[in-house]
Amino acid sequence: MTTHPSPAVLARYADREMSLDEATVWSVEVHLENCADCRAQMAGSATDDSRDLLARVAAGVDHNIAAGPAPAGRRSWLAARNRWLVWHSVPWLIMTVAVLGCAVLLDALQPSLPSVVSLLAPVAPLPGVAIAWSRRHDPAWELVAGTPAAGLAMLLRRTAGVLAVVVPALVLASARTGVSLALTLLPCVAFTAATITLGAFVGVRRAAAGLGTAWALAVVVPAVVTAEPPAVLQPGSSGVWALLALTLAGLAATRADSFRRLTSHN
Amino acid sequence: MRTVSAAETATTTYPWVVHAEGLRVRAGRHLAVDGLDLALDTGVHGLLGPNGAGKTTLMRALATVVKPAGGRLTLLGESVDGRADLRRVRRGLGYLPQQFGFYPRFTVREFVEYMAWLKEMPKAAVPGAVQRAIDRVGLTAKADARMKTLSGGMLRRAGIAQAIVNDPAVLLLDEPTVGLDPEQRLDFRELLRDVGVDSCVLVSTHLVEDVVAACTDVVLINEGRLVYQGTPNDLIAQGGQGDAGDSAAERGYSALLRRHRAEAGR
Incomplete structure (x- = not known):
């Protein structure tokens, strides 16, 4: 001084x-x-x-x-809405909720069959997650992909936006049908984490499609044909699902550098 | 007297703002940029080339949207090929893609704000920077109109506004003058000269006269390789009376391309 x-x-x-x-x-x-x-x-x-x-x-x-003109007002809630919601996935989220609604109806009409809600719960968030990180469905993908915010953090934020809609819908559905809440939500989270982990290698869209198909063929079809609840959704298995979800989430975190660019797989 | 900005006097630790050596970039399976050597410094550079020359692919690689297939690419002194952390470089980038998608329900201000947020600008600086960017492209009156109500030229200007909102050190504009009327093009050239004082601007265009009027440097590429780099006056000097074109610059452009094709054909 x-x-x-x-x-x-x-x-x-x-x-x-x-x-x-x-x-x-x-x-x-x-x-x-x-x-x-x-x-x-x-x-x-x-x-x-x-x-x-x-x-x-x-x-x-x-x-x-x-x-002079009045200064533009603070519209932080508007900005927050734009940051967390992915507008182009809204139609897919509406479809997901509608399908879950149909599942609740089916469960009510056909109590003898294994619960459709619990069969659909693991794959319910997958369409939304695939759309959230996709070249074809995000109109502004080229703009977004060149920004510093693009990456695993953004995919997780968008996934959280999808889960914020799907999880309450699942909670409602499981409450209406009396399915165990843990066996609805834990597989749902585990499949979401699996999609992101697998997405690091083959692209999120392919990962979602592959996991959805595998679940349908390996679990949903046999359960519907035999009219028996599948073994992987028995009451004792929730601990395994929780462990699986944690492991997969940890694996996804180590693959952050695979999400810096939107690859052609997405 | 002109105010000397801080960026002009700041020392840099790298020789070129954009430096590509033997750069190869794929567009799908096709190698659209094949062994390109390019060194760009501060100033406005016009990128010329026939259709399919690899201009857009080069722009995408420079914007870090696609990963180079080979060669070396350095932006602002940091390597951006392979698995490098792109965050720091991306904060200094502005990019307008050739066809940029947008979320139709956003207003112009929300769109530019959202992009500023994606570019990780300091929260306090965002509203002012957004207003300034919108003013600079002449969209002040339309700032609160929804994107879907804008005309093609206005959309283009909104795209330019999001590209310049973070005062980028590297500004990449792919076909920015498409859809602009003659008066707006004059304003746009003024903006280019203004931004080019302390950043590296690369403008891809088909309009040779835009390059001559607003650029300090001409870069001509063909089939993914650098054909020519020099000043607009040098480009004009390349053309003779026998060359195709309505202006001296156009004759220079076609003379260079003809000579390059003749050499490649041999």
Whole structure:
């Protein structure tokens, strides 16, 4: 910090008639920017003319502020909505919820069959997740893919947006049909984590399609044909599902660098 | 007297803002950029070339949207090929794709705000930067109109606004003048000169006169290779009376291409 300029120098600085050499003007100016005392001292010794001028300028600025357009208001909730929701996946989420609604109806009409809700729960979020990270379905993919925010964090954020719709729908469906809540939600989370982990290697869209098909062929079809609840959804298996979900989520976290670019698989 | 911006006087630790050596980039299976050597510094560079020359693919590679298939690519002194962490480089990029998708329900302001957020700009700087970008492209009156209500030229300008919102060090514009009327094109050239003072701007276009009017440097590529790099005046000097074209620059352009094709054919 420089020493305070003397009152005489300050007076010469304020008076444009008195010539002060350029180097001194600069050093006084830098000092004044950081020193409130000297600013006050200089303001106190201002002449009436300067005060008039300052008052006129202040009035002019106030007038122009009042006459100009109002500043754009804060719309943080709007911005938050745009950041968390993926608009192009809305139709797919509506479809998912509608299918779950149909499953609840089927369960009510056909109590003898294994619960359709619990059979559909693991694959319910997959269409939404696939759409959330997709070249074909995201209109702005090229813009988004070139930004620093693109990557695993963004995929997780969009997946969270999908789960925020699918999980409450599943909770409602399981409450209506009396299926165990843990055996509805844990497979759902495990399949979502599996999609992201597998997506690091083959693309999220392919991973979602592959896992959905595998589940349908290996579990849903046999369960419907034999009318027996599948072994993987027996009451004791929820611990295994939880462990699977945790492991897969951990694996996905280690593959973050695979999501920096939207590859052609997506 | 012109104000010297901080970016002009800042020292850099790299010789070129954009540096490609033997760059190869695939578009699908086809090798659209094949062994391109390019070094760009601060200024406005016009990227010319016939259809299918690899302009858009090169732009995508420079925007870090697609991964190069081979060669070396350095942006702002950081390598961006392979598995490099792209976050820091991407914060300094602005990119307008040739066909950019958008979310139709967003207003222009929401769209530019969303892109600013994706570019990880400091939260406090976003509203001001958004307004400034919208003002610079002349969309102030349409700032709160929904994107789906805009005309083609206005959409293009909204795209330019999102590209410049973060004051990028590297600005990549793919066919930015498509759909702009003659008056807007003049304004756009003014904007280019303004931005080019302290950033590296690469503009891909088919309009040779745009390049001559607004660019400090011409880059001509054909079939994925660099054909010519020089000033607009050098380009004009290349053309003779016998060459195709209505202006001196167009004759220079066609002369260069004809000579390159003749050499390649031998």
